Amino acid sequence: MKGVLLMIGNVPVERSYVDGGYGQMHVRVARPEKPTSRPLMCFHLSPISGIVYETWLGEIGRDRVAVAPDTPGYGMSDAPDRPPTIADFARAHGDVMNAFDFEEVDLMGYHTGSKISVELARQHPDRVKHLVLISAPVYTEEELAKQYQDMGDVTAPQEDGSHLLRMWNGSWNWRGPEQTPADLMRKFPDIVQGGDKKPWGHRAAFSYTYPETIGDVEAPILVLNTNDDLVVPTRRIAPYLKNGKVLELPQWGHGFLDYHTKETAEIVRNFLDN
Amino acid sequence: MVDRRQRVRRTYVQGRFGQMHLWTAKPETTNHPALLCFHVSPLSGHSFADFIEQMGEDRLCIAPDTPGYGYSDEPDAPPDISGYAAAMSDLLDDLEIEQADVIGYATGSFLAAELARQRPDKIRRSVLFSAPVFDEADRAMLRDRFGDVIEPKSDGSHLIPLWHQVFDGRGPNQTVELCMFVYPDHIRAGDKKPWAPTAAFNCHLEKILEQLDQPVLVVNIKTEIHKPSTRAVQYLKRGKVVDLTDWGHGFLQTRTADTVSLVREFLDT
Numbered sequence: 001m002k003g004v005l006l007m008i009g010n011v012p013v014e015r016s017y018v019d020g021g022y023g024q025m026h027v028r029v030a031r032p033e034k035p036t037s038r039p040l041m042c043f044h045l046s047p048i049s050g051i052v053y054e055t056w057l058g059e060i061g062r063d064r065v066a067v068a069p070d071t072p073g074y075g076m077s078d079a080p081d082r083p084p085t086i087a088d089f090a091r092a093h094g095d096v097m098n099a100f101d102f103e104e105v106d107l108m109g110y111h112t113g114s115k116i117s118v119e120l121a122r123q124h125p126d127r128v129k130h131l132v133l134i135s136a137p138v139y140t141e142e143e144l145a146k147q148y149q150d151m152g153d154v155t156a157p158q159e160d161g162s163h164l165l166r167m168w169n170g171s172w173n174w175r176g177p178e179q180t181p182a183d184l185m186r187k188f189p190d191i192v193q194g195g196d197k198k199p200w201g202h203r204a205a206f207s208y209t210y211p212e213t214i215g216d217v218e219a220p221i222l223v224l225n226t227n228d229d230l231v232v233p234t235r236r237i238a239p240y241l242k243n244g245k246v247l248e249l250p251q252w253g254h255g256f257l258d259y260h261t262k263e264t265a266e267i268v269r270n271f272l273d274n
Numbered sequence: 275m276v277d278r279r280q281r282v283r284r285t286y287v288q289g290r291f292g293q294m295h296l297w298t299a300k301p302e303t304t305n306h307p308a309l310l311c312f313h314v315s316p317l318s319g320h321s322f323a324d325f326i327e328q329m330g331e332d333r334l335c336i337a338p339d340t341p342g343y344g345y346s347d348e349p350d351a352p353p354d355i356s357g358y359a360a361a362m363s364d365l366l367d368d369l370e371i372e373q374a375d376v377i378g379y380a381t382g383s384f385l386a387a388e389l390a391r392q393r394p395d396k397i398r399r400s401v402l403f404s405a406p407v408f409d410e411a412d413r414a415m416l417r418d419r420f421g422d423v424i425e426p427k428s429d430g431s432h433l434i435p436l437w438h439q440v441f442d443g444r445g446p447n448q449t450v451e452l453c454m455f456v457y458p459d460h461i462r463a464g465d466k467k468p469w470a471p472t473a474a475f476n477c478h479l480e481k482i483l484e485q486l487d488q489p490v491l492v493v494n495i496k497t498e499i500h501k502p503s504t505r506a507v508q509y510l511k512r513g514k515v516v517d518l519t520d521w522g523h524g525f526l527q528t529r530t531a532d533t534v535s536l537v538r539e540f541l542d543t
Contacts, residue, residue, distance in 0.1 A: 014286075014293065015286055015293060015295075015345065016286055017283075017284060017285060017286070022278065023278040024276075024278075024283060024284060026284070073275055074275065076276055076284060076345060077276065078276055078277075078278035079275050079276060079277055079278060081278075157450040157451055157453065157454045158450065159441065159450055160434075161433060161434045161437035161438065161441070164430065164433040164434070164437055164457075165430045165431075165433065165434070168430030168433055169430060172428065172430065180426075181425075181426035181427055181428050181432075182426050182464075184426070185426035185432075185461070185464065186464060188433075188461065189458035189459070189461055189462040190458070192454070192457065192458055193275045193458035194275035195275060195451065195454065195455070197275055198275070
């Protein structure tokens with residue numbers, strides 16, 4: 001758990017719990033001695049957990065409180081009883097925002113987390129000041145149907161363990177240029193846990209479409225478009241941004257938060273603090 | 275994924291190895307000693323969640339994730355059993371627990387017994403689900419089966435022997451779904467996974483047991499360490515043994531209510 005890609009000067013990342021509408025919310029937190037910028041909340045993609053932000057929090061937490069909650073049903077956060085919507089997830093993260101007494105906050109969201117960020121900004125327009133969205137896909141009907149088919153189902157366990165290979169290959173095939181088997185293995189426990197609730201995050205995301213929602217957000221939006229599974233649909237978002245832009249990062253893919261932490265921090269700080 | 279339960283809550287405390295993750299359950303008031311539950315490694319306190327949901331009706335229950343497993347920080351170097359138990363001894367003091375009973379399961383039995391040995395001032399009774407007294411053949415078999423790191427491969431093939439470590443030893447009624455319940459924790463410790471099991475394989479449990487003046491219940495369930503566990507009885511000063519050979523791995527999920535009854539009967543009479 002401590003064995004993350006620690007870099008000199010990074011702040012330690014601690015884990016804790018706060019209470020929310022669905023029960024306990026598990027959070028990773030990095031705190032500087034004296035914050036000089038607005039807090040940043042970071043929402044992960046499905047089906048994983050805040051573990052994707054561990055290295056990132058240590059870096060961005062040098063000058064602001066940075067929090068990465070596990071979305072309900074993922075990581076160590078209590079699971080909902082029924083399939084939730086993106087609005088439900090956003091409310092749960094709003095509970096975390098309140099538990100930390102963040103009057104103003106910046107948001108960072110990765111894939112499903114990107115949609116949660118947009119919805120949280122719609123729920124709290126006076127408190128959310130900036131959004132950094134890692135992907136913001138606009139799907140065609142055909143693409144959406146295929147997404148649902150590929151990722152919206154439970155991978156039933158098999159006696160021979162083949163279900164594990166399916167889940168591994170599903171992630172490995174979309175790995176970023178630097179990612180190693182050890183990198184994926186560190187995240188794999190959070191990817192495979194969840195049983196029949198595991199697809200709930202994806203299903204919520206597929207039902208929340210950007211054109212109808214992102215135009216409501218007045219706060220500045222920076223979309224980071226890396227070379228991952230959503231790179232093509234994300235290019236379609238630009239006309240729908242009221243106050244935002246898309247930054248193409250074609251040399252980066254999944255894992256960029258671990259392998260390009262400092263470069264990402266420079267881009268993000270420039271956007272959030274200027 | 276954690277199912278929300280009525281009573282069970284998770285929390286972190288700061289320990290000698292960093293953050294320690296605890297699964298807890300408690301009633302509003304109690305006159306029972308607390309109950310500390312030590313899981314088989316490389317799993318976690320999550321395996322006790324259903325059990326402590328029920329036991330927590332009448333006493334404070336704490337199931338720590340052993341350092342390096344579940345969501346607890348790992349030590350800088352592999353501890354021996356005495357080192358792991360010392361972290362739990364700290365926990366008793368940090369939480370101001372005056373008196374506690376302990377439960378251990380396989381590798382957790384080593385922690386439970388050693389904690390009872392280190393803290394006779396606080397530990398009252400012990401229930402050990404498997405209390406293996408190893409001979410050299412046992413140690414060799416277990417080191418061979420569970421002592422090595424299986425390096426991740428790009429094709430995912432490493433996941434299959436890791437799966438078989440869980441699936442092949444499954445107990446009665448431990449379905450593939452229940453095997454998948456424990457598999458994420460089984461693989462979570464990465465290259466530190468063999469640390470606590472190796473500490474147990476290297477340990478002479480009999481030398482700990484023969485020092486215990488407190489009452490001990492050994493429950494012999496049918497797993498790969500059933501035979502070594504049957505040797506424990508001769509080392510117990512105040513011991514009792516129950517043979518439950520129709521129980522195996524997964525009993526904390528498949529026989530939760532029976533486990534609760536068994537444990538309450540021993541601890542409370």
